[in-house]
Amino acid sequence: MADTAQKLIALAATIVENVLSDGGDSKSNPKMGARNQVYYASINGECPKSLVPMLTAMVSGALKSKKTLIKCAKDDGLFDLRESALPDGCPALSDGLTLNGQIRRPNAELLVVLYEVLLGSRRVRGTSPIVKLVKSRKASLQKTLARRRQSGEEKQHVERIKMPRFVRINHIKTSNSEVSSHFERELRLKFQGKPDSSTATGLSGVPKGKYTIDPVLPDIFILPAGTNLHTDKMVDDGALVLQDRSSCLTAIALDPPPDAICIDTCASPGNKTLHMASLMMKNKSKPLGKITAFERDPTRLGTLSRRIGEQGASSFVEARGGDFMDADVSEGGEFNDVTHVLVDPSCSGSGLAADSATGSALASEYDQPSVNSGTLAVVGGGASDSQKVSNLAKAQVEILLHAMRLPNLQVVAYSTCSVFREENEDVVLEVLRRQSRFRCARAIPSWPHRGLDNVPEFAAISPLVCRATYEKDGTNGFFVARFERITGELEVGARSSTTSSKSVKKSKNKNRKRDAYELSTSSTTALTPPPKKVKKDPCAQFTKRGFCKFGPKCRFSHETSSAATYKDDVDDLMEEWNIINEMG
Numbered sequence: 389m390a391d392t393a394q395k396l397i398a399l400a401a402t403i404v405e406n407v408l409s410d411g412g413d414s415k416s417n418p419k420m421g422a423r424n425q426v427y428y429a430s431i432n433g434e435c436p437k438s439l440v441p442m443l444t445a446m447v448s449g450a451l452k453s454k455k456t457l458i459k460c461a462k463d464d465g466l467f468d469l470r471e472s473a474l475p476d477g478c479p480a481l482s483d484g485l486t487l488n489g490q491i492r493r494p495n496a497e498l499l500v501v502l503y504e505v506l507l508g509s510r511r512v513r514g515t516s517p518i519v520k521l522v523k524s525r526k527a528s529l530q531k532t533l534a535r536r537r538q539s540g541e542e543k544q545h546v547e548r549i550k551m552p553r554f555v556r557i558n559h560i561k562t563s564n565s566e567v568s569s570h571f572e573r574e575l576r577l578k579f580q581g582k583p584d585s586s587t588a589t590g591l592s593g594v595p596k597g598k599y600t601i602d603p604v605l606p607d608i609f610i611l612p613a614g615t616n617l618h619t620d621k622m623v624d625d626g627a628l629v630l631q632d633r634s635s636c637l638t639a640i641a642l643d644p645p646p647d648a649i650c651i652d653t654c655a656s657p658g659n660k661t662l663h664m665a666s667l668m669m670k671n672k673s674k675p676l677g678k679i680t681a682f683e684r685d686p687t688r689l690g691t692l693s694r695r696i697g698e699q700g701a702s703s704f705v706e707a708r709g710g711d712f713m714d715a716d717v718s719e720g721g722e723f724n725d726v727t728h729v730l731v732d733p734s735c736s737g738s739g740l741a742a743d744s745a746t747g748s749a750l751a752s753e754y755d756q757p758s759v760n761s762g763t764l765a766v767v768g769g770g771a772s773d774s775q776k777v778s779n780l781a782k783a784q785v786e787i788l789l790h791a792m793r794l795p796n797l798q799v800v801a802y803s804t805c806s807v808f809r810e811e812n813e814d815v816v817l818e819v820l821r822r823q824s825r826f827r828c829a830r831a832i833p834s835w836p837h838r839g840l841d842n843v844p845e846f847a848a849i850s851p852l853v854c855r856a857t858y859e860k861d862g863t864n865g866f867f868v869a870r871f872e873r874i875t876g877e878l879e880v881g882a883r884s885s886t887t888s889s890k891s892v893k894k895s896k897n898k899n900r901k902r903d904a905y906e907l908s909t910s911s912t913t914a915l916t917p918p919p920k921k922v923k924k925d926p927c928a929q930f931t932k933r934g935f936c937k938f939g940p941k942c943r944f945s946h947e948t949s950s951a952a953t954y955k956d957d958v959d960d961l962m963e964e965w966n967i968i969n970e971m972g
Contacts, residue, residue, distance in 0.1 A: 393513035397500055399435055400446040405496035407451060421737055422447050427657055430618070431691060437618035449508055450499040456533075456542055457502040458494055464525060464532045478517035498522070506533050550613035551863060552594050554633045555623075556663065557607040559670040560700040562627040564601075567609060570622055571599050577611065604834050605636055607666070626699035631659045634739070634805070634856040634866030639663035641831040641854065641868045642801035644728040647676040651723065651794075652730045653712040653787055655681035656688035658695045660732055660803075665701040675704035680723070682712040713786070717793040727798045729791040733784050735804035735811050736777050739857075739865020781810045781818075788819045792826050792871070800826065800871040805864060807857070812867040813839055813846045816853060819871070828852050831870035837861055 403425045426444050429435040435443050450457070461467060467481050474481075482494050501522045505512055510530075512523040522529070536542040557567055571577045580598040594600055594612045602608035610633075611617075622628040638660050644650050646668050652661040661681040668677055681696070683689040686709065693707040716722050784804070791800055802819075804811050816828055830852045837860050839850035849869075856866040927944035 390513060390515050394515045394519070396435070396439060396443060396446070397497060397504075397514050397516070397519065399429060400443055400450065400500045401497035403429070403447045404450050404499055408494075408496060422451060423737075423740065424657065428688070428691060431657075431695075438616065440618050441614075441616060445508060446500050446503060449503040450496070453503060453507055454494070454499060457499055457506060459542075460506060460529055460532045460536065461498070461502060463536065464529050466521075466525065466529075475517040475520045478521055502529070505529055551632075551858070552613050553611040553615040553617065554602075554631060554636075554863070555609045555611060555617065556629040556631045556636055557609070557666070558627050558629055558662065558699050559607070559666045561625065562622065564607065567622070567628065571609070571611075574621075575599075575615075583610075602633065604832075604836070605633065605640060607670075608633060608636055626695075629659060629662065629699070631663070633861070633863035635659055635864075636663060637832065637835070637854060637856065637866060637868045638730060638732055638801050638803040639667055641803070641870045642728055642730050642799060644668055644677065644799075646672050648728045649677055649725045650679040650728045650730065651712070651715075651726050651791070652679065652681040652732075653791060654683075654731070654733050655707070656683040656685065656692045658692045658707075660730055661692070661705065662695065662699050662701060664728075664730060665699070665705050668704075669701075677704065679705045680708050680726075681705060682708050682710060682715070684709065684711045713790055715790075717790060717795075719795040724795055726794050727796060729794065729797060729800045731784075731787055731791060731800060731802045732804070733780075733787050735780055735784070735806040736808060737805055739805045739807045739867075777806075777808055777810050781815055784811060784815050785818050785822070788815070788871070789822060792819075792823055798873050801831070801868065802871065803866065803868045805866055807855075807865040807867075809840060809843070809846075812855075812869075813843070813849060813853065816849055816869050817845065820849075825873060826871040827874050829870045829872040831868050839867075 403422055406425060407422050423444075426435075426440065426447055429443065430437055430440045461481075469481070471480075479495060481498060495518070497516065497518050501512070501514070501519055504510070505522055505526055506529060512519060512526055533542065537544055555567075557564060568579065572579070577597060577599040580594065580600050583594075583600055583603050594610055596612050598612065600610045602610060617623050617628070617630060620628065623630060640663075642650075642664065644664055644667060648668060650664055650668075652664065655661045658681065661679060664679055665675075668679075669675060679701075681692060683692050689707055689709045696702055696705045696707055718724075784802075788800065788802055791797065802815070806812060819826075820828060828849050831854050835854045837855050837857070839853040839855055840846050841850050843850075852869070854866075854868040856863050858864065927942055
């Protein structure tokens with residue numbers, strides 16, 4: 389048992405060290421985040437699947453409670469011990485503070501073991517010298533934490549947030565009815581009814597022995613918090629996918645039809661790629677379209693390829709090594725036929741504070757990067773949080789603009805697991821400012837939580853984009869936007885391409901329906917152009933709803949008090965607001 393515990397501590401310490409030592413350029417060479425490292429450790433066999441929840445807790449807790457752990461160890465005199473007082477083989481301990489002008493990182497293994505003693509399991513397991521040292525001072529360290537809490541120097545104990553277990557169906561391999569039977573037969577769970585879609589209470593309150601389905605998102609099952617499915621046979625077979633609720637928003641917002649030609653620009657580990665594949669194969673016996681999934685890291689590319697095979701998507705999903713920014717997006721190029729693109733680029737990860745360790749504060753969707761105390765606070769490298777987020781935002785804009793150069797592209801879905809406006813609404817406005825072929829469309833109309841509603845410059849796009857938070861949606865912080873090609877703006881050269889005319893026609897029809905819907909729901913003032921020759925009688929539908937599905941062809945009058953215009957007020961907002969200066 390002690391040897392197994394020590395291996396787990398060592399693996400957790402390695403991941404923590406990787407995160408703390410990330411001093412690279414987050415824009416050009418971002419390192420793998422803690423969650424992804426834990427994920428890869430599980431699928432590559434470094435960590436038994438049954439211990440993945442424990443590894444996740446240790447890594448997340450050590451990183452997000454770093455300051456508290458160091459302060460308790462410092463107050464307890466741990467860093468003042470002479471070498472002779474340390475166990476044999478124990479390395480020199482650092483509090484991570486500045487010494488002679490240099491910032492020293494705290495020992496990663498020490499952080500992991502301190503977390504287990506003070507905030508985690510409260511048990512000391514392992515065999516290393518650091519474990520022996522902390523074990524010998526366990527009582528003293530715990531008293532130090534209690535004293536700091538009593539004096540107000542540390543926040544009082546807060547129970548760790550436990551989100552439900554979300555499970556997505558892979559329609560390539562199974563169906564809703566088969567999954568329900570599996571839950572009831574193998575896991576002895578009973579269906580408790582569909583929760584209320586207007587609140588997250590029904591999601592977080594799934595009791596033990598029950599399961600339910602997502603009230604908004606299709607094909608998502610919700611199980612009690614803590615349900616361990618890492619050894620479940622349907623999960624091992626790729627028929628079920630363990631995926632956070634918010635992470636499922638992107639592919640649903642893209643909504644690719646069965647014959648779509650798709651690209652996932654930043655694919656690994658592949659959950660969103662394979663969610664697209666599942667949606668395209670729903671109710672279909674064979675694939676009609678194609679997905680190209682880009683991944684530039686060789687290790688992650690191998691994992692992505694293996695997962696594509698495990699989930700039965702090899703016949704129409706290709707893992708492509710390389711950077712999407714180097715892809716030929718010109719007319720007549722390799723990707724001339726692409727109709728749908730998913731962009732889920734590197735981001736700050738500030739929304740992931742929703743599954744924070746004990747005592748950590750949640751990141752707010754109104755937080756600014758410079759004052760946020762969540763995920764970014766543990767990233768080293770010397771640059772300010774604001775600068776890191778600004779660099780990430782600029783890279784996100786460039787990926788979107790590069791994708792929008794594809795000659796036959798119809799729809800782009802953009803997402804981040806960030807709560808910062810700079811990576812979300814600001815990116816949307818910057819993309820709209822720098823190109824005129826695509827507009828922001830309403831993503832997932834049934835999703836109740838929209839964009840920031842108290843920022844004047846976001847008035848036009850706020851009703852169109854989606855946000856998610858733990859408080860409102862029972863999931864991690866997330867953002868999704870959908871861009872659609874403006875009807876009639878397809879370049880002449882693209883008309884002669886070999887893209888499926890059926891797919892393009894479907895996309896155009898969807899665009900027209902969304903146009904009508906958005907005119908009635910968003911805060912824009914764009915109006916339908918007046919008909920040429922019509923009856924004097926007013927159109928009842930236009931009078932009541934502000935739009936008419938027949939548009940200029942309507943035989944009744946579309947009278948309005950103001951002159952009709954094609955110009956959207958987003959144009960005015962962006963002329964008044966200097967986005968370039970805002971983004972640094």
